[in-house]
Amino acid sequence: MSVDPRESQHQPSQRGSRIDRYVGSYAERAQGMVASEVRALFAVASRPEVVSLAGGMPNVSALPLDHIGDIVQRVVAEQGTTALQYGSAQGDPVLREQICDVMSLEGIEASSDDIIVTVGSQQALDLVTRVFIDPGDVVLAEAPTYVTAINTFSAFQADIHHVAMDDDGVVPEALEEALSNLAAAGRRVKFFYTVPNFQNPAGVTLSAARRRQVLDICQRHGLLVLEDNPYGLLRYEGEPDRVLRADAPDNVIYLGSFSKTLSPGFRIGWALAPPAVRAKLVLAAESAMLSHSTFNQMVVGRYLSSHPWREQIKDFNEMYRERRDTMLAALEALMPAGSRWTRPQGGFFVWVTLPDGLDSKAMLPRAVTERVAYVPGTGFFASDEGHRNMRLSFCYPTPEQIREGIRRLVGVIESETSLRDTFGSASAPHTGGTDAPTPDLP
Numbered sequence: 001m002s003v004d005p006r007e008s009q010h011q012p013s014q015r016g017s018r019i020d021r022y023v024g025s026y027a028e029r030a031q032g033m034v035a036s037e038v039r040a041l042f043a044v045a046s047r048p049e050v051v052s053l054a055g056g057m058p059n060v061s062a063l064p065l066d067h068i069g070d071i072v073q074r075v076v077a078e079q080g081t082t083a084l085q086y087g088s089a090q091g092d093p094v095l096r097e098q099i100c101d102v103m104s105l106e107g108i109e110a111s112s113d114d115i116i117v118t119v120g121s122q123q124a125l126d127l128v129t130r131v132f133i134d135p136g137d138v139v140l141a142e143a144p145t146y147v148t149a150i151n152t153f154s155a156f157q158a159d160i161h162h163v164a165m166d167d168d169g170v171v172p173e174a175l176e177e178a179l180s181n182l183a184a185a186g187r188r189v190k191f192f193y194t195v196p197n198f199q200n201p202a203g204v205t206l207s208a209a210r211r212r213q214v215l216d217i218c219q220r221h222g223l224l225v226l227e228d229n230p231y232g233l234l235r236y237e238g239e240p241d242r243v244l245r246a247d248a249p250d251n252v253i254y255l256g257s258f259s260k261t262l263s264p265g266f267r268i269g270w271a272l273a274p275p276a277v278r279a280k281l282v283l284a285a286e287s288a289m290l291s292h293s294t295f296n297q298m299v300v301g302r303y304l305s306s307h308p309w310r311e312q313i314k315d316f317n318e319m320y321r322e323r324r325d326t327m328l329a330a331l332e333a334l335m336p337a338g339s340r341w342t343r344p345q346g347g348f349f350v351w352v353t354l355p356d357g358l359d360s361k362a363m364l365p366r367a368v369t370e371r372v373a374y375v376p377g378t379g380f381f382a383s384d385e386g387h388r389n390m391r392l393s394f395c396y397p398t399p400e401q402i403r404e405g406i407r408r409l410v411g412v413i414e415s416e417t418s419l420r421d422t423f424g425s426a427s428a429p430h431t432g433g434t435d436a437p438t439p440d441l442p
Contacts, residue, residue, distance in 0.1 A: 029135075029157050051405035052373045053327075053392045056200065056348045060263050062319055064307065071302045079298055087294035089286040090278075091117025091270070095301040099270050102304075103256065106232055107246035110272055116281050117292055121230055121257040121269035125152050127284045128226060128253055128271065132190045133158045138182055140192040142170050144351070144380035144389070146200045146228065149193055153382075158190075160382035167342065169196060169206030172213040179221045191224040191253075196244060198231040198347025201380045201391035205345055208241050215248045230257040230269075231347040233313050236321035238345050250274055258300060260348075261313050266296045320348070326399040327392065330406035336414060341392075348395040351377075353388050354413065357420040360390040363412060372408035 075083050090096075096112035103110060118124040125148075133139065135157035141149065143162030153160050161182065164174040175192070182189055194214070196206035206214070218225050227244045245254035257269035271281055285292075303309065327350055331341055338355030352374075354360060361376040377389025394402055 029155055033155070050368065050371045050373055051397060051401050051408060053394070053397065053402070053405045053409070054373045054375045055396055056393050057396045058260050058264065058316075058348075059319065059396055060265070062316060063263060064312070067307060068299075068303065071299055071306065075295065075298045075302060083295040083298045085294060087291045087297070089116075089289075089291050090282045091115065091292060092294065092297040092301060095268075095297045095304075096270075098301055098304045099256065102233075103243075103245075103254075103272065105310075106229075106240060107242040108254070108272070109246075110249075114272055114275055114278050116271050116273070116278055116285060117297060118269045118271060118285070119289070119292060120259055120264070120267045121228060121255040121271075122148060122152075123285075123288075124255045124269055124271040124281075125149060125226075125228065127281045127288070128191075128255075128273075129153060129156050129158070130284050130288075131277070131280045132224070138187050138189045140175070140178060140189055140223075141382070142194055142199065142202075144201055144377065144386060145193065145382075146195055147379045149228070150380070150382050153193075159187075161189075162381065162383060162385075163192075165199075165202060165204060167204055169199070169204055169210055170194060170214060172210055172217060175214060176217050179217070179223065183221075189221075189223055191226045192218055193226045193228065194244070195228045195231075197229055197241070198234065198344050198349070200231070200347070201349050201375070201377075202351040203342040203344030203347055203349045204351075205241065211241065211244060211247070215244060215251070219248065219251055225252045226255070227252050228255045230255075230260050232256075233261050234317060234320060234348075235346040236317055236324060236344075245272060253277060261316065262300065262303065262309070266300050267293070268296060268300050317346075320346075320395055323394040323397070323399055323402060324350075326402045327394040327406065330403050334406055334410040336410070336417060339413070348393050350392045350394065352390045352392055354390070355417060355420075356388075358413065358416050359387045361387060363416055366416070367409060367412045370408050370412050372405045372412070374409065 093112065095117060096115045099115055099117075100110050100112055116124070118127065129152050133153070133156040137158055139153045139158045139160050140163055141153070141160055142165050144165075145162070150160060161178060163178050164171045179189060194206070196211065198205055215225070225244055225248065229243055232240075232243060243254065245252040254272040255269065256272070258266060259269065271278070273281060324344065328343060331350070331352070335341070336355060339352065341350050341352045344350060360374070361378050364374070364376055367373065375391040377386030377391065380386055380389075380391070397405060
Protein backbone atom coordinates (compact mmCIF):
# COMPACT_ATOMS: atom_id res chain seq x y z
CA MET A 1 0.00 0.00 0.00
CA SER A 2 1.50 3.30 -1.06
CA VAL A 3 1.39 6.46 1.07
CA ASP A 4 0.90 9.91 -0.36
CA PRO A 5 4.12 11.77 0.56
CA ARG A 6 2.14 15.00 0.97
CA GLU A 7 0.01 13.31 3.61
CA SER A 8 2.97 11.90 5.51
CA GLN A 9 4.49 15.36 5.88
CA HIS A 10 1.61 16.39 8.11
CA GLN A 11 1.59 13.32 10.35
CA PRO A 12 3.19 13.72 13.79
CA SER A 13 6.22 11.59 14.46
CA GLN A 14 5.56 8.42 16.44
CA ARG A 15 8.38 9.41 18.78
CA GLY A 16 7.27 13.01 18.98
CA SER A 17 9.57 15.93 19.61
CA ARG A 18 9.90 18.50 22.34
CA ILE A 19 12.21 21.42 22.82
CA ASP A 20 12.47 20.30 26.45
CA ARG A 21 12.08 16.56 26.97
CA TYR A 22 11.89 17.03 30.75
CA VAL A 23 9.00 19.49 30.74
CA GLY A 24 6.75 17.08 32.62
CA SER A 25 9.33 16.38 35.32
CA TYR A 26 9.98 19.82 36.74
CA ALA A 27 8.88 20.76 40.23
CA GLU A 28 5.83 22.96 40.50
CA ARG A 29 7.93 25.89 41.69
CA ALA A 30 9.92 25.77 38.43
CA GLN A 31 6.88 26.28 36.21
CA GLY A 32 7.02 30.06 36.56
CA MET A 33 10.70 30.28 35.61
CA VAL A 34 10.25 31.79 32.16
CA ALA A 35 12.45 34.20 30.25
CA SER A 36 11.28 37.78 29.95
CA GLU A 37 10.12 38.90 26.55
CA VAL A 38 12.36 41.96 26.89
CA ARG A 39 15.49 39.82 27.36
CA ALA A 40 16.39 39.86 23.66
CA LEU A 41 16.12 43.64 23.60
CA PHE A 42 18.82 43.94 26.24
CA ALA A 43 21.16 41.89 24.10
CA VAL A 44 20.76 44.63 21.52
CA ALA A 45 21.03 47.31 24.19
CA SER A 46 24.51 46.08 25.13
CA ARG A 47 25.89 47.27 21.80
CA PRO A 48 28.34 50.17 22.12
CA GLU A 49 26.19 52.57 20.07
CA VAL A 50 23.33 52.20 22.59
CA VAL A 51 23.40 54.40 25.70
CA SER A 52 22.26 52.07 28.47
CA LEU A 53 20.54 53.71 31.40
CA ALA A 54 19.39 50.26 32.47
CA GLY A 55 22.05 48.32 34.35
CA GLY A 56 22.82 48.92 38.02
CA MET A 57 26.47 48.04 37.53
CA PRO A 58 29.02 49.85 39.72
CA ASN A 59 31.87 51.62 37.96
CA VAL A 60 34.73 49.33 38.97
CA SER A 61 37.16 51.26 36.78
CA ALA A 62 37.43 53.71 39.69
CA LEU A 63 38.99 51.01 41.88
CA PRO A 64 42.76 50.81 42.56
CA LEU A 65 43.14 47.85 40.21
CA ASP A 66 46.92 47.68 40.53
CA HIS A 67 46.63 47.45 44.29
CA ILE A 68 43.95 44.76 44.05
CA GLY A 69 46.20 42.82 41.67
CA ASP A 70 49.01 42.98 44.24
CA ILE A 71 46.63 41.73 46.93
CA VAL A 72 45.65 38.76 44.79
CA GLN A 73 49.32 37.84 44.28
CA ARG A 74 50.08 38.17 47.98
CA VAL A 75 47.15 35.99 49.00
CA VAL A 76 48.34 33.23 46.65
CA ALA A 77 51.99 33.56 47.68
CA GLU A 78 51.46 33.85 51.43
CA GLN A 79 48.19 32.00 52.12
CA GLY A 80 47.68 29.91 49.00
CA THR A 81 47.30 26.54 50.69
CA THR A 82 44.48 27.96 52.85
CA ALA A 83 42.95 30.29 50.29
CA LEU A 84 42.59 27.53 47.69
CA GLN A 85 41.07 25.02 50.13
CA TYR A 86 37.52 24.38 51.35
CA GLY A 87 36.30 26.78 53.99
CA SER A 88 33.50 27.28 56.47
CA ALA A 89 29.89 27.73 55.33
CA GLN A 90 29.60 30.57 57.83
CA GLY A 91 32.53 32.42 56.30
CA ASP A 92 36.06 33.46 57.14
CA PRO A 93 36.28 34.61 60.80
CA VAL A 94 38.64 37.49 59.99
CA LEU A 95 36.34 38.85 57.30
CA ARG A 96 33.33 38.55 59.61
CA GLU A 97 35.11 40.76 62.15
CA GLN A 98 35.84 43.29 59.42
CA ILE A 99 32.21 43.25 58.34
CA CYS A 100 31.30 44.32 61.89
CA ASP A 101 33.56 47.37 61.39
CA VAL A 102 31.80 48.19 58.11
CA MET A 103 28.34 47.92 59.67
CA SER A 104 29.35 50.11 62.61
CA LEU A 105 29.38 53.09 60.22
CA GLU A 106 25.57 52.85 60.16
CA GLY A 107 25.01 52.27 63.85
CA ILE A 108 25.10 48.48 64.07
CA GLU A 109 26.77 46.82 67.05
CA ALA A 110 27.10 43.14 66.29
CA SER A 111 29.03 39.99 67.05
CA SER A 112 30.87 38.31 64.21
CA ASP A 113 29.35 35.03 65.45
CA ASP A 114 25.97 36.22 64.16
CA ILE A 115 27.22 36.93 60.63
CA ILE A 116 27.13 34.48 57.76
CA VAL A 117 29.10 35.37 54.63
CA THR A 118 27.18 34.71 51.42
CA VAL A 119 27.66 34.75 47.65
CA GLY A 120 26.53 38.35 47.36
CA SER A 121 23.51 39.53 49.31
CA GLN A 122 21.40 37.75 46.69
CA GLN A 123 22.31 34.38 48.19
CA ALA A 124 21.47 35.73 51.63
CA LEU A 125 18.04 36.64 50.29
CA ASP A 126 17.65 33.14 48.88
CA LEU A 127 18.73 31.47 52.14
CA VAL A 128 16.36 33.53 54.29
CA THR A 129 13.48 32.71 51.93
CA ARG A 130 14.46 29.04 51.91
CA VAL A 131 14.45 28.93 55.71
CA PHE A 132 11.18 30.82 56.30
CA ILE A 133 8.83 30.33 53.34
CA ASP A 134 6.44 27.47 52.71
CA PRO A 135 4.27 27.50 49.56
CA GLY A 136 1.44 29.97 50.02
CA ASP A 137 3.08 31.97 52.82
CA VAL A 138 2.71 35.73 52.50
CA VAL A 139 5.64 38.09 52.02
CA LEU A 140 5.08 41.83 52.23
CA ALA A 141 7.27 44.00 50.00
CA GLU A 142 7.37 47.63 48.98
CA ALA A 143 5.74 48.69 45.73
CA PRO A 144 7.86 48.77 43.61
CA THR A 145 10.56 46.44 44.89
CA TYR A 146 13.82 44.79 43.85
CA VAL A 147 13.09 42.56 40.89
CA THR A 148 15.26 39.62 41.93
CA ALA A 149 13.61 39.59 45.35
CA ILE A 150 10.32 39.03 43.51
CA ASN A 151 11.93 36.21 41.54
CA THR A 152 13.31 34.61 44.72
CA PHE A 153 10.06 34.81 46.67
CA SER A 154 8.14 33.48 43.67
CA ALA A 155 10.58 30.58 43.25
CA PHE A 156 9.67 29.42 46.75
CA GLN A 157 5.97 29.91 45.94
CA ALA A 158 5.38 32.82 48.29
CA ASP A 159 2.30 35.00 47.89
CA ILE A 160 3.73 38.51 47.47
CA HIS A 161 1.64 41.46 48.67
CA HIS A 162 2.80 45.00 47.99
CA VAL A 163 2.79 47.95 50.39
CA ALA A 164 2.52 51.47 48.97
CA MET A 165 5.48 53.86 48.96
CA ASP A 166 5.89 57.58 48.43
CA ASP A 167 8.89 59.91 48.37
CA ASP A 168 9.55 59.19 52.07
CA GLY A 169 9.59 55.42 51.63
CA VAL A 170 7.03 52.83 52.63
CA VAL A 171 3.81 54.32 54.04
CA PRO A 172 3.33 53.08 57.63
CA GLU A 173 -0.46 53.31 57.44
CA ALA A 174 -0.42 51.09 54.33
CA LEU A 175 1.75 48.55 56.15
CA GLU A 176 -0.59 48.53 59.13
CA GLU A 177 -3.63 48.14 56.89
CA ALA A 178 -2.06 45.29 54.92
CA LEU A 179 -1.20 43.39 58.10
CA SER A 180 -4.66 43.91 59.59
CA ASN A 181 -6.43 42.81 56.40
CA LEU A 182 -4.28 39.71 56.02
CA ALA A 183 -4.77 38.77 59.67
CA ALA A 184 -8.55 39.16 59.26
CA ALA A 185 -8.36 36.82 56.27
CA GLY A 186 -6.44 34.25 58.30
CA ARG A 187 -3.25 34.71 56.28
CA ARG A 188 0.14 34.42 57.93
CA VAL A 189 2.80 36.93 56.92
CA LYS A 190 6.35 35.63 57.34
CA PHE A 191 8.34 38.84 56.85
CA PHE A 192 8.38 42.36 55.47
CA TYR A 193 11.09 42.92 52.85
CA THR A 194 12.45 46.46 52.54
CA VAL A 195 15.33 48.35 50.93
CA PRO A 196 15.15 51.48 53.12
CA ASN A 197 18.20 53.35 51.80
CA PHE A 198 18.13 54.66 48.19
CA GLN A 199 15.72 51.94 47.24
CA ASN A 200 16.07 49.80 44.14
CA PRO A 201 14.28 50.73 41.89
CA ALA A 202 12.64 53.89 43.25
CA GLY A 203 15.73 55.61 44.68
CA VAL A 204 13.77 56.87 47.72
CA THR A 205 14.90 56.65 51.36
CA LEU A 206 12.72 55.73 54.31
CA SER A 207 12.53 58.82 56.53
CA ALA A 208 13.82 58.71 60.09
CA ALA A 209 10.33 59.22 61.56
CA ARG A 210 8.89 56.38 59.50
CA ARG A 211 11.69 53.99 60.48
CA ARG A 212 10.48 54.02 64.07
CA GLN A 213 6.87 53.65 62.95
CA VAL A 214 7.66 50.69 60.70
CA LEU A 215 9.59 48.93 63.47
CA ASP A 216 6.77 49.55 65.98
CA ILE A 217 4.15 48.16 63.59
CA CYS A 218 6.19 45.05 62.83
CA GLN A 219 6.97 44.42 66.49
CA ARG A 220 3.29 44.73 67.47
CA HIS A 221 2.34 42.22 64.80
CA GLY A 222 5.25 39.87 65.58
CA LEU A 223 6.55 40.35 62.07
CA LEU A 224 10.17 39.80 61.05
CA VAL A 225 11.83 42.56 58.98
CA LEU A 226 14.24 41.64 56.19
CA GLU A 227 16.38 44.75 55.65
CA ASP A 228 18.39 44.78 52.40
CA ASN A 229 21.01 47.54 52.45
CA PRO A 230 23.50 47.31 49.56
CA TYR A 231 23.57 51.08 48.91
CA GLY A 232 23.62 52.53 52.43
CA LEU A 233 27.19 53.90 52.32
CA LEU A 234 26.67 55.47 48.89
CA ARG A 235 25.12 58.69 50.19
CA TYR A 236 25.59 61.90 48.19
CA GLU A 237 23.81 64.39 50.42
CA GLY A 238 22.21 64.66 53.85
CA GLU A 239 23.02 62.86 57.05
CA PRO A 240 22.97 59.05 57.33
CA ASP A 241 19.94 57.45 58.96
CA ARG A 242 20.36 54.61 61.42
CA VAL A 243 19.60 51.32 59.76
CA LEU A 244 16.60 49.40 61.05
CA ARG A 245 18.81 46.64 62.46
CA ALA A 246 20.55 49.13 64.76
CA ASP A 247 17.31 49.75 66.69
CA ALA A 248 15.73 46.28 66.55
CA PRO A 249 18.45 43.61 66.64
CA ASP A 250 16.03 40.83 67.63
CA ASN A 251 13.44 41.65 64.98
CA VAL A 252 15.54 42.40 61.88
CA ILE A 253 17.64 40.26 59.57
CA TYR A 254 20.13 42.58 57.89
CA LEU A 255 21.62 41.93 54.45
CA GLY A 256 24.80 43.68 53.30
CA SER A 257 27.12 43.48 50.31
CA PHE A 258 30.50 44.56 48.96
CA SER A 259 29.14 44.50 45.41
CA LYS A 260 28.44 48.24 45.33
CA THR A 261 31.20 49.58 47.59
CA LEU A 262 33.97 47.32 46.24
CA SER A 263 33.16 45.01 43.34
CA PRO A 264 30.38 42.59 42.39
CA GLY A 265 33.00 40.28 40.87
CA PHE A 266 34.07 39.02 44.30
CA ARG A 267 30.47 37.99 45.07
CA ILE A 268 30.80 38.69 48.79
CA GLY A 269 27.76 39.64 50.83
CA TRP A 270 26.47 38.74 54.26
CA ALA A 271 23.50 38.31 56.54
CA LEU A 272 23.36 39.43 60.17
CA ALA A 273 20.69 37.48 62.01
CA PRO A 274 19.63 36.50 65.52
CA PRO A 275 21.65 33.45 66.66
CA ALA A 276 18.96 30.80 66.11
CA VAL A 277 18.20 32.12 62.62
CA ARG A 278 21.89 32.37 61.78
CA ALA A 279 22.35 28.70 62.66
CA LYS A 280 19.56 27.77 60.22
CA LEU A 281 21.09 29.93 57.50
CA VAL A 282 24.47 28.21 57.92
CA LEU A 283 22.84 24.80 57.53
CA ALA A 284 20.97 25.99 54.45
CA ALA A 285 24.21 27.36 52.99
CA GLU A 286 26.00 24.06 53.58
CA SER A 287 23.33 22.16 51.70
CA ALA A 288 23.35 24.68 48.85
CA MET A 289 27.06 25.05 48.15
CA LEU A 290 29.09 23.45 50.98
CA SER A 291 31.36 26.46 51.45
CA HIS A 292 32.12 29.87 49.99
CA SER A 293 35.20 30.89 48.06
CA THR A 294 37.88 31.15 50.71
CA PHE A 295 40.13 32.84 48.17
CA ASN A 296 37.70 35.68 47.42
CA GLN A 297 37.04 36.24 51.12
CA MET A 298 40.76 36.52 51.84
CA VAL A 299 41.27 38.98 48.99
CA VAL A 300 38.44 41.19 50.25
CA GLY A 301 39.77 40.89 53.79
CA ARG A 302 43.23 42.02 52.72
CA TYR A 303 41.72 44.90 50.77
CA LEU A 304 39.89 46.08 53.89
CA SER A 305 43.01 45.79 56.04
CA SER A 306 45.54 47.27 53.60
CA HIS A 307 43.60 49.91 51.64
CA PRO A 308 41.88 53.09 52.92
CA TRP A 309 38.47 51.75 51.90
CA ARG A 310 36.55 54.56 53.58
CA GLU A 311 38.37 57.03 51.35
CA GLN A 312 37.63 54.81 48.37
CA ILE A 313 33.92 54.99 49.17
CA LYS A 314 34.20 58.79 49.34
CA ASP A 315 35.76 58.73 45.86
CA PHE A 316 32.90 56.58 44.61
CA ASN A 317 30.41 58.99 46.14
CA GLU A 318 31.96 61.99 44.41
CA MET A 319 31.84 60.21 41.06
CA TYR A 320 28.28 58.97 41.47
CA ARG A 321 27.08 62.33 42.81
CA GLU A 322 28.22 64.03 39.61
CA ARG A 323 26.40 61.44 37.51
CA ARG A 324 23.23 61.68 39.56
CA ASP A 325 23.26 65.48 39.30
CA THR A 326 23.81 65.21 35.55
CA MET A 327 20.80 62.92 35.15
CA LEU A 328 18.52 65.06 37.31
CA ALA A 329 19.55 68.22 35.46
CA ALA A 330 18.93 66.58 32.08
CA LEU A 331 15.51 65.34 33.16
CA GLU A 332 14.61 68.77 34.50
CA ALA A 333 15.65 70.47 31.27
CA LEU A 334 14.16 68.04 28.76
CA MET A 335 11.33 65.88 30.09
CA PRO A 336 7.84 66.80 28.84
CA ALA A 337 4.94 67.97 30.98
CA GLY A 338 3.15 65.19 32.82
CA SER A 339 6.39 63.41 33.74
CA ARG A 340 7.78 63.14 37.23
CA TRP A 341 10.74 61.42 38.86
CA THR A 342 12.38 60.76 42.19
CA ARG A 343 15.45 62.65 43.44
CA PRO A 344 17.65 60.12 45.24
CA GLN A 345 20.03 61.16 47.99
CA GLY A 346 22.27 58.22 47.11
CA GLY A 347 22.36 54.85 45.42
CA PHE A 348 22.13 54.25 41.68
CA PHE A 349 18.58 54.84 40.47
CA VAL A 350 15.95 57.36 39.44
CA TRP A 351 12.32 56.21 39.11
CA VAL A 352 10.44 57.96 36.32
CA THR A 353 6.67 58.18 35.86
CA LEU A 354 5.64 58.87 32.26
CA PRO A 355 2.72 61.03 31.10
CA ASP A 356 -0.74 59.45 30.99
CA GLY A 357 -1.30 57.03 28.15
CA LEU A 358 2.30 55.90 27.73
CA ASP A 359 3.56 52.39 28.46
CA SER A 360 7.26 51.96 29.20
CA LYS A 361 7.24 48.27 28.32
CA ALA A 362 5.59 48.84 24.93
CA MET A 363 7.91 51.77 24.29
CA LEU A 364 11.16 49.89 24.94
CA PRO A 365 11.66 48.43 21.42
CA ARG A 366 11.30 51.91 19.96
CA ALA A 367 13.75 53.30 22.50
CA VAL A 368 16.34 50.66 21.66
CA THR A 369 15.87 51.53 17.98
CA GLU A 370 16.78 55.09 18.95
CA ARG A 371 19.85 53.71 20.76
CA VAL A 372 18.85 54.21 24.39
CA ALA A 373 17.83 51.58 26.97
CA TYR A 374 16.10 51.58 30.35
CA VAL A 375 14.27 49.04 32.51
CA PRO A 376 10.45 49.06 32.25
CA GLY A 377 8.66 49.44 35.56
CA THR A 378 6.59 46.28 35.17
CA GLY A 379 9.46 44.06 36.33
CA PHE A 380 9.44 45.59 39.80
CA PHE A 381 5.92 44.51 40.75
CA ALA A 382 4.46 41.10 41.52
CA SER A 383 1.15 42.48 40.23
CA ASP A 384 0.21 44.11 36.94
CA GLU A 385 1.56 47.56 37.74
CA GLY A 386 4.37 49.84 36.64
CA HIS A 387 3.41 50.36 32.99
CA ARG A 388 3.90 54.13 33.28
CA ASN A 389 7.22 53.73 35.10
CA MET A 390 10.84 53.14 34.18
CA ARG A 391 14.05 52.76 36.15
CA LEU A 392 17.01 54.84 35.01
CA SER A 393 20.50 54.10 36.29
CA PHE A 394 23.22 56.76 36.46
CA CYS A 395 26.06 54.73 38.02
CA TYR A 396 27.77 53.30 34.94
CA PRO A 397 27.50 55.73 31.97
CA THR A 398 29.64 58.86 31.88
CA PRO A 399 28.01 62.29 32.38
CA GLU A 400 28.25 62.88 28.62
CA GLN A 401 26.53 59.56 27.92
CA ILE A 402 23.85 60.34 30.48
CA ARG A 403 23.02 63.66 28.82
CA GLU A 404 22.89 62.04 25.38
CA GLY A 405 20.85 59.11 26.69
CA ILE A 406 18.24 61.40 28.24
CA ARG A 407 18.09 63.42 25.01
CA ARG A 408 17.39 60.27 23.02
CA LEU A 409 14.89 59.02 25.58
CA VAL A 410 12.96 62.30 25.58
CA GLY A 411 12.78 62.13 21.80
CA VAL A 412 11.12 58.71 22.08
CA ILE A 413 8.72 59.95 24.76
CA GLU A 414 7.74 62.94 22.66
CA SER A 415 7.05 60.69 19.65
CA GLU A 416 4.93 58.40 21.83
CA THR A 417 3.07 61.39 23.23
CA SER A 418 2.32 62.58 19.70
CA LEU A 419 0.91 59.15 18.84
CA ARG A 420 -1.19 59.22 22.01
CA ASP A 421 -2.59 62.65 21.15
CA THR A 422 -3.38 61.57 17.60
CA PHE A 423 -4.77 58.08 18.16
CA GLY A 424 -5.75 58.11 21.83
CA SER A 425 -3.08 55.67 22.97
CA ALA A 426 0.57 55.20 22.10
CA SER A 427 0.83 51.71 23.56
CA ALA A 428 -0.22 48.29 22.45
CA PRO A 429 -2.55 46.49 24.88
CA HIS A 430 -0.71 44.59 27.58
CA THR A 431 -1.66 41.19 28.88
CA GLY A 432 -0.55 41.52 32.48
CA GLY A 433 2.10 39.70 34.42
CA THR A 434 5.63 40.78 35.20
CA ASP A 435 8.75 40.95 33.12
CA ALA A 436 11.99 40.61 34.97
CA PRO A 437 15.06 42.43 33.68
CA THR A 438 17.97 40.23 32.76
CA PRO A 439 20.23 39.02 35.59
CA ASP A 440 22.98 41.50 34.70
CA LEU A 441 20.65 44.37 35.58
CA PRO A 442 20.68 44.29 39.40
